[in-house]
Amino acid sequence: MSPLDSGSAQRSANRSRVIHALRQHGAMSRAALAEIGLSRSTVASVVGELIEAGAVVEVGGANGPHPNGNGNGSRSKAGRPPTLIGLKGGLGVAVGVEIGNGIVRIAICDVAQAMLRHKTVQVDEQTSPQDTLLLVDRLIDELLEQTGFRRDEVIGVGIAMPGPIQRRTGLTGRACTLKPWVGLDPRLLAEHVLGLPVHAGNDANLAALAEMTWGAARGLRDYAYIYTATGIGAGFVMDGRLYVGANGTAGEIGHTTINEDGLVCACGGRGCLNTLANPDAITDQLWQSHGRRPSIGEVISLAHQGDAGCRRVLADAGRHIGVAMANMYNLLDPELIVLGGSLAPAGDILIEPLRQSMMRRAIHAGEAVPDVVAGEIGIDVVVVVGAAAAVLRDANRFPLPVR
Ligand SMILES: [Zn+2]
Known part of the structure; x- marks a missing residue:
């Protein structure tokens, strides 16, 4: 040479x-x-x-x-x-896709990390994976046209699933709340239908990437993200990288045991955090006092208006999440804990009892335990832009047209 x-x-x-x-x-x-x-x-x-x-x-x-x-x-x-x-944003775009319970979301972000467009479509939860991906394919074309980018300028597609994806096999685990997808390989299926390179990941993990790219955890290398949706999940960023575990189930914090003699959970365990603090568990407690079951959004808005029962159930949920957070903190020692998803708008009504509950149980190594803050990215887009962020950040799998 x-x-x-x-x-x-x-x-x-x-x-x-x-x-x-x-x-x-x-x-x-x-x-x-x-x-x-x-x-x-x-x-x-x-x-x-x-x-x-x-x-x-x-x-x-x-x-x-x-x-x-x-x-x-x-x-x-x-x-x-x-x-x-x-x-330069014009170099290309990443597509984020969120396949959720009853919804499909798409976002287009350029390589300068600007979100250009996003769209949400309601779908039947029983829609087959093939039909869902055909819908995704049409939505990608629709949004690309609005942004002025061509399909050959898409560097990759990130797909978020509501459940773990096994790292070795790429298959969607049993804990996935979208039953038609259990046991399938979402990356392979999507690459076949879309004809584009795809990354598939768990919704909580991808939302963690979104907060790290644009939100409350920008610039941090060790942090934990708690995602509250149908269940409670977590994404762990350790030394600047997402930690997904050997089987892709790292972060299933909703299935950690809070009460050994508690209610039976969908996973077959007893007294999991989800049975005490997921949105359904919170709203279920209001039948007696409110004569109906309000949505979690209503509970949060009533709590902000001073409704004592709604404030009570959110504070109790915060305490239970704080127990799980203390256990997680004692094992992983993150710099910051970010609470995102459907419970985040409750703010300090939930987060202050969470902090106190966590502080009582966390190991203090001479320094204060990390702060717990609400996520900064809107709950409607945090997962879908996180899916795009997974593509934008991965220079090895999704190269740009310049080197
Ligand atoms: Zn469980």
């Missing part, structure tokens, strides 16, 4: 490292890019080459695009924060 070849191989490796860092962290300053292990002069020359190649752009000092924002992110140059370098 001539010295010239080795120099160009090194330059190409440096470009890849910069692109990889921008995919992981979104727009970064030149100083932050130097912290990935390149000298400032190397960063300056690599960034210059990438700007010339049309792969990156200077995006001002704003905090970066956000799924709760106007859809295209802020490009304002107000104030004098350091100029950030970001991938």
Whole structure:
């Protein structure tokens, strides 16, 4: 190999490292890019080459695009924060898909991490996987047309399922709450129908990626995300990576035992957290006092208006979740715990009793236990943009047209 070849191989490796860092962290300053292990002069020359190649752009000092924002992110140059370098959004898009109980959601995010469009469609829960994927296929075309991107500009599709996906086999586990999908391989099925590269993951894990990319856990390397939907799940980010476990069931915190003599859970266990604190378990307790079973959204809004019974059941749910959180904290030691999903809008009505319950049981190693905060990304989009984030962040499986 001539010295010239080795120099160009090194330059190409440096470009890849910069692109990889921008995919992981979104727009970064030149100083932050130097912290990935390149000298400032190397960063300056690599960034210059990438700007010339049309792969990156200077995006001002704003905090970066956000799924709760106007859809295209802020490009304002107000104030004098350091100029950030970001991938050029026009390079391509990632598609996020959420296949939930009775709904299909799609979101299109560009490689600059801006959410461009999203759409939710109601479906029958018994819809076959094949028919669901044909619907997804049509929705992708519809949203791509609205964003002006072509199908060959899709770098990949992330699909979120409401249950664990076994890491070795790729099959949807029995705990999946969408029965027609149990035992199937959602990635293979989707790749066959969509003709695009696919990543399939669990909804709580992908929502954890969303909060890490755009929300309350931005920039953290060790954090736990609690996702409250039909059941309670968790996503663990350890040393900057999602931890899914050998069988993909890591984070099934809703099935940890809170009361050994409690009610029987759908999993066959007794007294699981889900039997005490999932939305159905909370709303079931209001028959006597309210003469009906309000939805969880109503319970939360009544609680904010001062309804004592609704405040009580949410506080009790917070205490039960706090027991599970203390056990999780004692094992994993996260920097922060983010509570997202349908219970997050309860805010401190639920989170303050959760904190107290957790503090009573957590090991204090001289430092305070981590804070518990509500998720920052809207519950309607947190899973679907997380599915897109899984594609945006994975430079190995979903390469960009530039290197
Ligand atoms: Zn259970």
